[in-house]
Amino acid sequence: MATRDRRLAEFDGAGEPPPGLPVEVLCEDHSGTYQLPFACRYVEGRWQNHEAGIAVEATVIGWRLPRVKHSGVA
Structure with missing residues (x-):
């Protein structure tokens, strides 16, 4: 359960985005917690894939603003 709690703490969005x-x-x-590999948006009470507009068929338990990805190039 510690892993679930730790992951959930990283997704600090409160209420609806x-x-x-x-x-x-x-x-x-039933297998645990996981982050979807694509951005989502909350539209009229439902989660959707941001790019495709397709409904997310999973139980969303947390959200956060996208994290900045560093390219490693100086």
Whole structure:
């Protein structure tokens, strides 16, 4: 359970994200918790893939603003 709690703490979004804003989501199923590999948005009470507009068929338990990815180039 510590892993679930630690992951959930990293997804610090409270309530619903602003409309149309792409965010990272944490999902949960019988196997555990996992982050979806694509950005999602919350539209009219439902989570959708931000790019494709397809409904997310997973239980979303947390969200956060996208993290900045560093390229490693100086």
